[in-house]
Amino acid sequence: MSVKAIIKAVDEYAVHDGPGARALVFLKGCTLQCKWCQNPELIKFEPxxxxxxxxxxxxxxxxxxxxxxxxxxxxxxxxxxxxxxxxxxxxxxxxxxxxxxxxxxGYEITAEELWRELAKYKCFYQGSGGGITLTGGDPLHLPDFSAEVLELCKKDNIHTAIETSLYGSYKNLWKIAEHCDLILTDIKH
CATH class of the missing domain: 3.30.70.20 (Alpha-Beta Plaits)
Incomplete structure (x- = not known):
C-alpha cells in the first residue's frame, strides 16, 4: 500500500532547486515555522x-x-x-x-500517484539533465512518503533531489538520502 501525504502542487517546469529542468513537488508540513518563511502556506501538514x-x-x-x-x-x-x-x-x-x-x-495524494504524475515528464527531465525535487514544507518531516516517491523515481531513472532544512532526525535523513542524487539545504538560524 502506497504512503499518503498532503501536497500543495507540482511545478512541472522549474529551472531551479537542482540541475536542468525539473518538477518541484511542494509538500505540506514543516515544524520550524520561521517568520521569514518563503512558503508559509506549507507550514501546516493538513489542507x-x-x-x-x-x-x-x-x-x-x-x-x-x-x-x-x-x-x-x-x-x-x-x-x-x-x-x-x-x-x-x-x-x-x-x-x-x-x-x-x-x-x-493542499490535497492528499499517494506516493505512487505522485510518481505516475512525475513520470509523464521523464523525457523532458532527461533531455535537460533535470529531474524532480521534493521541497515544501520539508521532506524530512514526511520520511515514509518522501522515501517512497524518491525510490520509485530512482527505479524509473529520474534524477532525484530534496530541499530541506535538515531539521529532523538522522534516521529520517538516511531513509530519504539513500534515494537522492542531490540534497539541497538551507541553513536556518
Whole structure:
C-alpha cells in the first residue's frame, strides 16, 4: 500500500532547486515555522484555506456565504478568524470568490500517484539533465512518503533531489538520502 501525504502542487517546469529542468513537488508540513518563511502556506501538514489579502477586492461574497461569520472585510483588517472558520470541510467562501483571494491549499495524494504524475515528464527531465525535487514544507518531516516517491523515481531513472532544512532526525535523513542524487539545504538560524 502506497504512503499518503498532503501536497500543495507540482511545478512541472522549474529551472531551479537542482540541475536542468525539473518538477518541484511542494509538500505540506514543516515544524520550524520561521517568520521569514518563503512558503508559509506549507507550514501546516493538513489542507487549509489560504487568504491572499492583496487579491481581495472586498466584494463581500465570501462573507455572505460564511455560515459562522468568520470573515472580516474591514479595509485595514481583512482576515479570516481561524478560530471560527470551519476550514476546508466548508470551503463555501473559496467557491464564491471571483478574485481567487481564497484558496484551498493542499490535497492528499499517494506516493505512487505522485510518481505516475512525475513520470509523464521523464523525457523532458532527461533531455535537460533535470529531474524532480521534493521541497515544501520539508521532506524530512514526511520520511515514509518522501522515501517512497524518491525510490520509485530512482527505479524509473529520474534524477532525484530534496530541499530541506535538515531539521529532523538522522534516521529520517538516511531513509530519504539513500534515494537522492542531490540534497539541497538551507541553513536556518
Amino acid at each position: 487549509q484555506i489560504w487568504f491572499h489579502k492583496a487579491l481581495c477586492k472586498g466584494c463581500g461574497k465570501c462573507r455572505d456565504v460564511c455560515p459562522v461569520d468568520a470573515i472580516n472585510l474591514e479595509e485595514d483588517i481583512k482576515r479570516i478568524d481561524k478560530e471560527k472558520c470551519l476550514g476546508v470541510e466548508c470551503s463555501k467562501c473559496v467557491e464564491v470568490c471571483p478574485h481567487n483571494a481564497l484558496q484551498v491549499v
